[in-house]
Amino acid sequence: MSDTPNNLDELRQRIDQLDDNILRLISDRARCAKQVADIKTKDDPGTVFYRPEREAQVLRRIMALNDGPLDDEEMARLFREIMSACLALEQPVKVAYLGPEGTFTQQAALKHFGHSAVSMPMAAIDDVFREVEAGAANYGVVPVENSTEGVVNHTLDSFMDSAMQIDGEVVLRIHHHLLVSSNTLKDKVSRIYSHPQSFAQCRKWLDAHYPHAERVAVASNAEAAKLVKTEWHSAAIAGDMAARLYGLEKIAEKIEDSPDNSTRFLIIGNHNVPMSGEDKTSIVVAMRNQPGALHELLEPFHRHQIDLTRLETRPSRTGVWNYVFFIDFKGHRDEPEVAAVLEEVRLRSAELKVLGSYPMGVL
Incomplete structure (x- = not known):
C-alpha cells in the first residue's frame, strides 16, 4: 500500500509528458495544414480546401493502425476533431443542415465535419439545397433513409430538380429519449411532441407506457423539445443533443422499438x-x-x-x-x-x- 502514492505520482508525471507530446504534435500538424493552405492558395486562389476522399483515407488509415485500448471509432472521432480544427485554420467549412438546432441532422453534420465547422440550420430540405446552390454554404446535410421507416422522399425529389452532387454520406445511430422540463409534472404527462418519424420509430414503447397520451406531430424533434419548456403536462421525444441544448431531463432512455435504429444522411456539394x-x-x-x-x-x-x-x-x-x-x-x-x-x-x-x-x- 505504501507504494501506491509514488506509483500514482509516476503515472501522473507520465501522463503529463504524454500530454506535452500530444500538444506539440497537434500544433505541428496544424502548422503543416496551414502550409498546405498557403501552397494551395498560391497555386489557385479559388481552391477547395476540404477534400472528402483525403479525409476518408486518413480516418481509414487511423482505424487500421489503431491497436486499442480505445476502439477504432472512438479513435477516428478524435482525429476527426483534430482534422476539423486544422481545416478551420485553412478555411472554415460552412454546412447547411435541416434544422432547427438540436436535430439529428445537425448531429450528423458535426459527426461528419467536426465541431469546428460552421453549422447553419435551415427550415426545410429545399432550403438546404438552395443554400448550397447559391454558394452561401459549402456543403449541406440532408436525411435520405431510416433503417426502420425507409426512404425520405423529399430528399430524393429534391435531387430530381437540382444540380447538386453527393459528396459523402454519414450513418447515425438514432437513440430516442422521453424528455421533460423542470416544470413538468412527470406523473401528469398527457401530451407528447415529436417528429412523425420518431413517433413511428417508438410506437410500441408509447403504446405500452403512454397509451392515452396525445401524440402531437411537429416539424422536428428540436421543436418538440422547445415546446416542452413552456408546458407542465407535456413531454418530447428527442435525442441527446436536443436534451443538452434545451436543458431537458431524460425520464426514459433509448425508447426506440428497434435497437439498431439508424438514419443515413447525404452530404451535398458542388464538386466531383x-x-x-x-x-x-x-x-x-x-x-x-x-x-x-x-x-x-x-x-x-x-x-x-x-x-x-x-x-x-x-x-x-x-x-x-x-x-x-x-x-x-x-x-x-x-x-x-x-x-x-x-x-x-x-x-x-x-x-x-x-x-x-x-x-x-x-x-
Whole structure:
C-alpha cells in the first residue's frame, strides 16, 4: 500500500509528458495544414480546401493502425476533431443542415465535419439545397433513409430538380429519449411532441407506457423539445443533443422499438469527388415505359458484378404512371468497370443522371 502514492505520482508525471507530446504534435500538424493552405492558395486562389476522399483515407488509415485500448471509432472521432480544427485554420467549412438546432441532422453534420465547422440550420430540405446552390454554404446535410421507416422522399425529389452532387454520406445511430422540463409534472404527462418519424420509430414503447397520451406531430424533434419548456403536462421525444441544448431531463432512455435504429444522411456539394479507394455511386435513371424495363436497367450491373446497395422508385415529374429509379452501388464512376456500366445504362435509358461518387461512410 505504501507504494501506491509514488506509483500514482509516476503515472501522473507520465501522463503529463504524454500530454506535452500530444500538444506539440497537434500544433505541428496544424502548422503543416496551414502550409498546405498557403501552397494551395498560391497555386489557385479559388481552391477547395476540404477534400472528402483525403479525409476518408486518413480516418481509414487511423482505424487500421489503431491497436486499442480505445476502439477504432472512438479513435477516428478524435482525429476527426483534430482534422476539423486544422481545416478551420485553412478555411472554415460552412454546412447547411435541416434544422432547427438540436436535430439529428445537425448531429450528423458535426459527426461528419467536426465541431469546428460552421453549422447553419435551415427550415426545410429545399432550403438546404438552395443554400448550397447559391454558394452561401459549402456543403449541406440532408436525411435520405431510416433503417426502420425507409426512404425520405423529399430528399430524393429534391435531387430530381437540382444540380447538386453527393459528396459523402454519414450513418447515425438514432437513440430516442422521453424528455421533460423542470416544470413538468412527470406523473401528469398527457401530451407528447415529436417528429412523425420518431413517433413511428417508438410506437410500441408509447403504446405500452403512454397509451392515452396525445401524440402531437411537429416539424422536428428540436421543436418538440422547445415546446416542452413552456408546458407542465407535456413531454418530447428527442435525442441527446436536443436534451443538452434545451436543458431537458431524460425520464426514459433509448425508447426506440428497434435497437439498431439508424438514419443515413447525404452530404451535398458542388464538386466531383476523386476516388478514395472505398466508394459508392448514386444515380437516378428514367426508363422508357415498356415491358422488362427494370430487368434491362439492372442487367449490366449483374453482368459486371457491381454490388447494388439500394434501389428506390419514385413517380416521374414528366408523365403519368412513369417512374424513375434511384440506385446506389459500390464503386466510383472513374473506375473502368463502373464507367462501362454507366455507359450501357445511358444507352438503354431515357435519361441518366449521376448524382455523385463519394467515399463510403467511415464513421
